[in-house]
Amino acid sequence: MPQLAPLNWILLFSLFWVCLFVVMSINWWFSLTHYSGLDESEVEESSKGNSWLW
Template identity: 45%
Template sequence: MPQLSPLNWILLFVLFWVAVLTMSVLIWWSNKVFFQGENLTSVPLKENKWNW
């Protein structure tokens, strides 16, 4: 273990958890957008039954 000051250990700890939370939010958001994209592409096909 390198000899770091306690402040550096706290900053590394915070940086690690910020990176973990950011990755989990990005994965959640991309899955949400992916499923919304699937729903949005299938809905207009069902509703496109008007004879314009």
């Protein structure tokens, strides 16, 4: 293995952990379950029957 300057080892070490953190964050983000209180049909019905005069 070629010898690297200490700064290069630090950069490689940081790059490894940043990549690991990004992959874990993406994995966590796409595994989230998004809950919705209303179905799409209920949302349309509730918007039609709005009696507020905004």
